Amino acid sequence: MTTLRTVAMRAAAVLAAGAFALSACADPDAGRDKIFLDLSYSGNNWQDEAANLALAVANSPEYAGQYVVRKQISGTDIQKQISDLQSMIAANAKLVVLYPLSPTALNPTIRQGCERGVTFIAYDSTVREPCAYNVAFITGARVDDPRDAFFGAQTAEALAQMLDGKGKIFMNRGVPGTATDQVHYDTAKAVFDRYPGITVVAEYYGKWDSAVSQQETAKALAAHPDVNGIWSQDGEVGVVKALQAAGKKIPVTGENGNYFRKMLSQGWPGISSGSPPAQAGVAMRIGLRILEQGPDSVPHNIEMPLPWVTTQTAKPCPGNEFVDGCNFFPKESDTFVTEIFQKDLLPQSSLAAAKTGQPMQGLQPLGDVTAFAQPEWRRVYTRGHCDDGWREGDVADVQNPTGLPGCVEDKQ
Amino acid sequence: MTSGISEPTVETPRRTGPQTAAAGSRRDWLRNQALIVWILLLLCIPLSRLASESFPSVSLVVNVLILGLFLAVIAFGQGLVVLTGGIDLSVASSVALGAYLTGSLWAAGVPAVIAVVLAVGACTAVGAINGLVISRLGFPPFIVTLAVGTILASVLLGVARGAPAQRSPEGLAALFRQETTALGIPVAIWLFVVMAALGLFVQHKTTLGLRTYALGNSVAAARNARVDVARVTVSVYGVAGAAYGLAGVMLLGYSSGADLNVGEPWLLPSIAAVVVGGAAIRGGSGTYSGTLAGVLLLTLLGIDISATGLAEGYKQIVYGAVILIALLGSRLAGRRS
Numbered sequence: 001m002t003t004l005r006t007v008a009m010r011a012a013a014v015l016a017a018g019a020f021a022l023s024a025c026a027d028p029d030a031g032r033d034k035i036f037l038d039l040s041y042s043g044n045n046w047q048d049e050a051a052n053l054a055l056a057v058a059n060s061p062e063y064a065g066q067y068v069v070r071k072q073i074s075g076t077d078i079q080k081q082i083s084d085l086q087s088m089i090a091a092n093a094k095l096v097v098l099y100p101l102s103p104t105a106l107n108p109t110i111r112q113g114c115e116r117g118v119t120f121i122a123y124d125s126t127v128r129e130p131c132a133y134n135v136a137f138i139t140g141a142r143v144d145d146p147r148d149a150f151f152g153a154q155t156a157e158a159l160a161q162m163l164d165g166k167g168k169i170f171m172n173r174g175v176p177g178t179a180t181d182q183v184h185y186d187t188a189k190a191v192f193d194r195y196p197g198i199t200v201v202a203e204y205y206g207k208w209d210s211a212v213s214q215q216e217t218a219k220a221l222a223a224h225p226d227v228n229g230i231w232s233q234d235g236e237v238g239v240v241k242a243l244q245a246a247g248k249k250i251p252v253t254g255e256n257g258n259y260f261r262k263m264l265s266q267g268w269p270g271i272s273s274g275s276p277p278a279q280a281g282v283a284m285r286i287g288l289r290i291l292e293q294g295p296d297s298v299p300h301n302i303e304m305p306l307p308w309v310t311t312q313t314a315k316p317c318p319g320n321e322f323v324d325g326c327n328f329f330p331k332e333s334d335t336f337v338t339e340i341f342q343k344d345l346l347p348q349s350s351l352a353a354a355k356t357g358q359p360m361q362g363l364q365p366l367g368d369v370t371a372f373a374q375p376e377w378r379r380v381y382t383r384g385h386c387d388d389g390w391r392e393g394d395v396a397d398v399q400n401p402t403g404l405p406g407c408v409e410d411k412q
Numbered sequence: 413m414t415s416g417i418s419e420p421t422v423e424t425p426r427r428t429g430p431q432t433a434a435a436g437s438r439r440d441w442l443r444n445q446a447l448i449v450w451i452l453l454l455l456c457i458p459l460s461r462l463a464s465e466s467f468p469s470v471s472l473v474v475n476v477l478i479l480g481l482f483l484a485v486i487a488f489g490q491g492l493v494v495l496t497g498g499i500d501l502s503v504a505s506s507v508a509l510g511a512y513l514t515g516s517l518w519a520a521g522v523p524a525v526i527a528v529v530l531a532v533g534a535c536t537a538v539g540a541i542n543g544l545v546i547s548r549l550g551f552p553p554f555i556v557t558l559a560v561g562t563i564l565a566s567v568l569l570g571v572a573r574g575a576p577a578q579r580s581p582e583g584l585a586a587l588f589r590q591e592t593t594a595l596g597i598p599v600a601i602w603l604f605v606v607m608a609a610l611g612l613f614v615q616h617k618t619t620l621g622l623r624t625y626a627l628g629n630s631v632a633a634a635r636n637a638r639v640d641v642a643r644v645t646v647s648v649y650g651v652a653g654a655a656y657g658l659a660g661v662m663l664l665g666y667s668s669g670a671d672l673n674v675g676e677p678w679l680l681p682s683i684a685a686v687v688v689g690g691a692a693i694r695g696g697s698g699t700y701s702g703t704l705a706g707v708l709l710l711t712l713l714g715i716d717i718s719a720t721g722l723a724e725g726y727k728q729i730v731y732g733a734v735i736l737i738a739l740l741g742s743r744l745a746g747r748r749s
Contacts, residue, residue, distance in 0.1 A: 041673070043572070045577045204718055211666075211670060219719070223472075
């Protein structure tokens with residue numbers, strides 16, 4: 001017993017000495033600026049791909065050795081994200097790239113960070129605090145026509161066209177209560193309301209999750225086997241699987257799931273658009289640009305162009321790169337989100353970068369990004385109010401569809 | 413299916429006090445409570461007409477059984493744990509482990525059947541760890557299972573880095589397609605029947621099932637009756653873990669793929685189904701037959717409410733209200749007898 005205790009005490013002493021020695025050692029991170037990547041819930045492909053792409057940019061040879069990059073998972077708890085951000089500010093972060101859980105709740109923390117010299121870049125979802133930068137697709141316009149804005153409105157319009165303006169449809173929404181779901185839904189509903197022949201017979205929340213969407217769609221199909229089309233947010237892979245189980249092949253509009261694109265390429269009628277994980281990589285590039293060239297080198301509000309893949313344009317990639325206009329990876333899992341690449345903002349992306357965070361090679365300096373600035377008339381959706389000199393009103397002429405709420409120039 | 417229910421409470425010596433007084437009527441009370449939920453379920457099928465003009469229909473029943481399969485398997489595990497007086501919060505992680513391991517082992521070249529066996533085995537082990545910590549250290553089950561579940565979820569997240577989604581083995585996915593039938597009935601429905609029979613057998617006919625009731629009624633009494641409390645606890649949580657893992661495997665097949673969040677929507681419904689089915693949340697009473705009725709009732713309600721086209725907020729209110737009505741109904745039925 002005594003020997004045991006002595007041994008234990010000695011071991012403890014050695015451990016303590018070791019710990020002391022470690023802490024006394026020169027900090028290997030000294031002199032390097034700290035970058036934090038703060039993500040939401042993880043465990044699905046979208047979040048992991050986005051995080052990997054951001055890390056693949058920050059760890060690329062172009063920046064190697066200049067920064068210390070850390071990743072933090074904040075889950076779905078806003079309080080946890082606030083305390084995580086506070087820890088990052090306390091740790092003298094230079095740059096925080098984050099997936100914001102709320103457009104408003106983080107504002108005081110972000111403002112406090114800005115005052116201490118931290119740059120914040122929000123991706124996918126947005127924050128209203130003016131000192132933070134937003135890189136988001138929510139209000140974005142189609143990559144093939146910058147006048148055609150809003151994922152919700154564009155996919156709704158496309159679905160209505162495919163149905164010749166009449167028929168019964170389902171709407172598969174996202175996570176209830178999120179700003180992103182609301183913008184998608186409102187703009188889509190505004191379009192459907194213009195088609196008197198279109199009836200929304202079922203609305204449900206697939207929670208941006210393929211399995212949940214599949215079950216919810218199966219339930220709705222049991223009640224409405226005569227449905228003519230389905231408008232979906234992320235989760236469209238489950239929607240298509242539920243339709244296949246019921247033996248129905250009807251138009252579906254959805255986001256960028258690998259299986260959905262595969263079905264499109266085999267003739268399924270539909271449109272694949274929506275949130276690209278590439279946003280996180282772009283957000284990291286924007287952040288690094290600000291660290292190097294100052295806060296005014298990029299616009300505060302950046303819109304990711306909306307991907308737009310149709311039954312005609314869906315095309316499998318033969319290998320691991322985006323070549324010859326291919327846009328999905330047949331060998332990857334069904335729910336892999338294909339939009340890991342953006343021809344202007346993230347052209348060096350690769351499948352390996354998205355899956356493992358392998359540093360991107362040959363990252364060219366980011367060119368002029370002013371072309372991707374969000375137009376003032378869509379500001380109210382992401383910042384909660386219009387810019388100075390603008391007031392809220394229905395937007396005509398400058399975007400399709402016309403007449404959606406937004407900001408108009410104050411002529412007085 | 414009810415024959416095995418009452419024996420353990422009779423055989424085991426009980427603590428003196430109020431429990432003894434209540435126990436005499438408990439047998440009938442239980443039987444009726446499960447029966448009431450079944451009656452409620454049968455009533456609700458024609459009442460589905462109120463939700464949609466195309467109800468009731470064959471497709472409604474088929475969907476209730478197929479979508480109810482996953483909850484029936486998960487609620488079996490949760491039901492056993494609740495019987496012992498515990499509650500299992502590691503459901504989501506264990507379901508995810510079952511799905512993830514099956515998918516990743518199969519992707520690594522392991523034959524599908526062996527992958528399924530290994531995955532369910534791993535989930536059994538996780539459940540057994542729950543049981544070990546609970547019985548050896550005496551911590552409350554909900555906090556132990558919460559801790560083990562959280563650790564497991566984090567390990568999965570770390571291991572799955574960059575590839576959280578798994579594909580399903582082709583044969584497994586084919587099992588769950590509605591066009592895969594045996595004797596004209598989808599295989600998934602046969603699975604439901606097999607799982608229900610297995611659940612009824614394990615809970616009401618095996619020594620483990622009977623000892624679970626004994627444990628839930630009184631640990632001290634069970635100990636006096638020479639029941640190895642620790643071993644039963646470990647077995648109960650192990651079997652529950654196996655059930656969650658199996659549900660994970662099934663969900664992987666149903667969606668022909670799964671990510672790590674696959675188990676999350678099932679935790680609360682699993683507890684709700686057990687309680688609506690008439691089990692006492694403090695343990696010691698409840699039948700798997702009641703749980704099955706609870707599962708089917710909740711699933712049917714989910715479909716009906718979805719068919720009404722109500723806004724999501726109202727749907728949740730209706731769902732909650734109906735659960736309360738089911739509880740009240742079975743309580744009243746219990747009083748009358």
